Amino acid sequence: MSGKPKLHYFNGRGRMETIRWLLAAAGVEFEECFLETKDDLIKLQKDGSLMFQQLPMVEIDGMKMVQTRAILNYVAAKYNLYGKDLKERALIDMYVEALMDLNELLMSYPFQPADKKEQHFANMVDKATNRYFPVFEKVLKDHRQDFLVGNQFSRADVHLLEILLMAEEDKPGILAKFPLLQSFKARISNIPTIKKFLQPGSQRKSPVLEEDVPKVLKIFY
Amino acid sequence: MSGKPRLTYLNGRGRMEPVRWLLAAAGVEFEEIFLETREQYEKLIKDGVLMFQQVPLVEIDGMKMVQTRAILSYIAGKYNLYGKDLKERALIDMYVEGIADLMQMILMFPFSPPEAKEKNLDSIKERATNRYFPVFEKVLKQHGQDFLVGNKFSWADVQLIEAILAVEEKIPAVLSGFPQLQAFKVRMSNMPTIKKFLQPGSPRKPPPDERYIETVMKIFK
Numbered sequence: 001m002s003g004k005p006k007l008h009y010f011n012g013r014g015r016m017e018t019i020r021w022l023l024a025a026a027g028v029e030f031e032e033c034f035l036e037t038k039d040d041l042i043k044l045q046k047d048g049s050l051m052f053q054q055l056p057m058v059e060i061d062g063m064k065m066v067q068t069r070a071i072l073n074y075v076a077a078k079y080n081l082y083g084k085d086l087k088e089r090a091l092i093d094m095y096v097e098a099l100m101d102l103n104e105l106l107m108s109y110p111f112q113p114a115d116k117k118e119q120h121f122a123n124m125v126d127k128a129t130n131r132y133f134p135v136f137e138k139v140l141k142d143h144r145q146d147f148l149v150g151n152q153f154s155r156a157d158v159h160l161l162e163i164l165l166m167a168e169e170d171k172p173g174i175l176a177k178f179p180l181l182q183s184f185k186a187r188i189s190n191i192p193t194i195k196k197f198l199q200p201g202s203q204r205k206s207p208v209l210e211e212d213v214p215k216v217l218k219i220f221y
Numbered sequence: 222m223s224g225k226p227r228l229t230y231l232n233g234r235g236r237m238e239p240v241r242w243l244l245a246a247a248g249v250e251f252e253e254i255f256l257e258t259r260e261q262y263e264k265l266i267k268d269g270v271l272m273f274q275q276v277p278l279v280e281i282d283g284m285k286m287v288q289t290r291a292i293l294s295y296i297a298g299k300y301n302l303y304g305k306d307l308k309e310r311a312l313i314d315m316y317v318e319g320i321a322d323l324m325q326m327i328l329m330f331p332f333s334p335p336e337a338k339e340k341n342l343d344s345i346k347e348r349a350t351n352r353y354f355p356v357f358e359k360v361l362k363q364h365g366q367d368f369l370v371g372n373k374f375s376w377a378d379v380q381l382i383e384a385i386l387a388v389e390e391k392i393p394a395v396l397s398g399f400p401q402l403q404a405f406k407v408r409m410s411n412m413p414t415i416k417k418f419l420q421p422g423s424p425r426k427p428p429p430d431e432r433y434i435e436t437v438m439k440i441f442k
Contacts, residue, residue: 052319052352063311069290070314077307086298090284093291098273131273 024197026079247300
């Protein structure tokens with residue numbers, strides 16, 4: 001056994017991408033096992049490897065962890081990216097949970113049926129620019145620190161950067177009214193571990209291509 | 222100020238009920254403000270009290286906490302219901318997240334259209350009996366202990382008893398194939414703080430009825 005965490009998912013972003021980001025930001029090397037077909041998923045289910053028959057699954061420290069948030073919480077705490085006390089943790093959790101809500105909108109967009117796509121996109125952009133981004137812009141403005149919580153790099157910063165970049169992929173210029181988020185983006189992108197993850201050839205995954213949508217739907221549904 | 226946590230939500234279960242359960246199980250008294258009109262909700266938003274314009278809101282220890290999971294994690298951490306170390310925490314998180322997926326189905330059920338209700342009820346039954354309950358039945362059988370994790374009462378136990386009772390309300394015989402869960406249910410129900418919460422007159426809310434559904438539609442549109 002290599003000792004490195006091993007990620008089981010399909011070769012795409014989905015619910016595993018936030019985990020890849022966090023491990024990479026923490027400077028943790030990891031291996032990946034890609035599922036290609038529904039049969040691959042069925043095999044894992046039959047093996048008893050998936051506690052609730054679902055992915056993501058991450059083998060780490062002798063555990064077969066499932067449930068995205070459980071995995072993220074474990075990795076964040078293990079690598080000291082979860083604040084210094086309960087109150088910082090509370091703040092991080094509030095920010096991260098909101099970002100996960102926005103992530104759900106971004107993540108599900110490619111899979112919307114054609115007649116719902118436009119409305120979904122509008123809702124997504126509206127929530128990003130009116131509900132979520134203003135909060136983080138204000139947090140940064142109020143404390144003028146480099147990081148969201150406790151003047152220290154945490155999972156909240158990693159997650160926010162991930163979301164900012166994904167939102168920009170869908171709507172370039174979406175950060176136009178958020179100067180502090182723009183400088184945050186530049187600053188956090190330059191952190192060595194993250195800079196490395198943002199380079200071609202890293203384990204960061206690309207957005208799902210339109211032609212691959214049916215294949216993904218078939219594996220999971 | 223009373224020092225007690227103050228919960229702001231509708232007068233019904235919804236996303237606040239797990240918070241009520243956890244505070245009650247921890248023996249923590251709390252106050253509640255009930256949203257009855259759209260105007261009340263809009264005022265909260267205008268006052269800047271809801272970080273992401275959403276409830277639940279829990280005012281606790283000087284914080285205005287939002288995001289259900291952030292609130293639950295804080296309470297669990299504060300009242301020692303989150304395991305003794307990172308690995309116990311990981312297990313608790315996995316269990317709690319799995320149960321949350323099941324509870325989400327129950328949460329959404331009253332809002333499904335009449336023609337979909339039977340199918341959704343079947344899905345709840347299928348998931349409870351084939352995906353979720355077997356996991357916890359097996360956990361309890363394998364270690365033979367009273368509680369799910371670390372031989373100690375935790376958030377996971379509270380979440381599971383809440384889920385068992387919620388599913389039983391819809392599917393009375395759902396525990397018939399699960400002797401360990403039946404014993405667990407009796408055991409948890411008899412813990413003093415939980416026993417008190419299960420008595421009439423406690424802050425526990427009844428299952429959603431027509432009036433509650435109307436209020437939700439009215440306030441959240």
